[in-house]
Amino acid sequence: MNSALLLMLVPLVGGLTAYVVWPRNPRLATLSGALTSGVLALLALWLPVGEPIRLLGFEIPVDQAFTILGREFIFETSGRPALVFLHLAGTFLFAGTLAVPMRRLFIPTSLSILGAMAAALFVRPFLYAAIFLALSAAAFGGILSDPRHSRSRGALRLLVFVVLGMPFILLAGSQLSLSGQIPSELDQLNRILVLLGIGFAFLMALPPFHFWVVDIADDSPPYAVAFVLTLFQGASLFFLLRFLAEFAWLRTIPQVHQAFGVAGAAMCLMGGILALIQNRLGRLTGYAAMANMGVILLALSSGTEAGTEAALVMLALRGLSLGVWGVALTVLRQRHPQDALTDLRGRAKEQPLASMAVVIAGLSLAGLPGLAGFSGHWATLQVLGAPATPTNYAPLLAIAGSMIACELAYLRFASAMLAGAGRLTFRREEGRMPALFLGAGMLMLILLGLLPQLVLPFIARSAILFGNLSLP
């Protein structure tokens, strides 16, 4: 048995099964998708690396590497946390489609994308991961457009920006291999850093390449948007972390960490300010997600292990918030397709649960104290605030400013939804499954906000597996 091959092929087989089963029983197809992803998460967690499996007295040999067209794909311990995260997030998001039915292509395409992301983690040299990410971005077109969401502007921009980013990373990689990993000439070092900077700016949706985030949040099915913003941006972040882990000399260059800081602060400020002036709920979440990614980059800019832990905590909780937001906005749009501020007036009376969930999930994404998303923001503030020197004030202010701005923006929408609602009657108009998912989602967001110690140590511990990312 080959663990890397298994973890790459099972998603494809699962996707094909879901596609075949769908016409007869969509619910079964959805369950099979969630189950496949769940089993893959368990496999990624438990499969031994380089040791045989002992089962009922038998020994099953497990290879961790295989070769395609002269290049190796290796499943290593350092890849575990990323793979577990991607598949757990996939399980959660696939299960959510029981509440908001998606189209037939959603589960097969998404599972194939998970397979491509696994390949991105296994491929050697790891720089080729950029090609798998481009492949994923191209496949996202299949889930980000449907006849009810026919504007493909966001999906097209995602495709264009990610595919344009790939060449810069590959070119930087080829220059690194020419220079024997550590560039000795200043000109060459600068060229590599510029190429990497542009490549990752495209990949991580840094301004001015952030438009696709806002456009898909506005144009595409909300649940597919949650999938992309959680899994694709998660995979891009893991790629960045791996880059820093593999090229240790990059971490010795102070400008690299400064670049993370500047980019993160810019994303926080831009996301916060633009979130405040949005009149459509989708676009608001696009900017809130952008500010959230800014906080993650700021956490990484600290150059400490605690910073990496904070970034991973942010990433995990962002997925939970976006999943609940995706279900809630889909339910809201099922009744009225528009989500402008004026269209949402008084909606809390018609759809109380979905209205409440969309606001709570948004506030969690923005980092409101008492909700799940706050833990990551607080951890980042602590990492960046120690020691408390005047030079640390700028990133702290950027994070605090973006949190306040995004929270005010969501409260503005909450106020509109409540306008004229009078005494709310909790009619269950959302249907049983959406109501169950929204209720459970809100409960988790509040529970993890109040008792973050329940899961955060597990997430934070996984940062160790990315290697020592702190400044040498």
Place this chain on the structure above:
Amino acid sequence: MESVLGIAGLALVLLGSVAVFLLRTWRWALVAFAVQSLGIGLVALTIVALPIALSETLTGWLVSGILALTLRREGMGSAEISVIPPGWLFRALLALMILVTALALLPDLGGALNDPPGPVTLAAVVLMAFGVLGLGLNEQPLRVGVALITTLQGFELAYLWSERSLLVIALLAAVHLTIVLSVIYMSAVTRQSLEEDVQA
């Protein structure tokens, strides 16, 4: 022999990419795209073995073929629009500017691409420039897809100089085909939605 192939390929790349950029009729634009792909194969032949160069051309032809079949089914291939569209002078001037800029920047750009031979650098830079220009000037998914693939073809040509891994070549071909399928899907969804709106 190699230099003759390189110059012939470069001429086809220039002709094809300018034509793809200028022509609005899909049928002729796809023929130009196929010519451009043939040129890429010829230029690639000066730095890599025949099978790899052939795969570059075949991928381009496959992309043209898939697009041609789709457009034929949708009845768009022979749309009643002029071969030379309005605003052609603007586009022609832009194309001229791109060519002049590419020639002027050639020595500097070679370094970033790991210094491939002259015809390879020029063909790669021209393709990337026309591709990026096409991305900026088009909003229709199919046109954006063609422009994106043109950009990627330019990069691939230059990248072949420093990286000849079969896996990378196969993966990049897969990226081309996934892009085409993705933009065809987006285009079909937009079209279906418009038809439903008209019926409603």
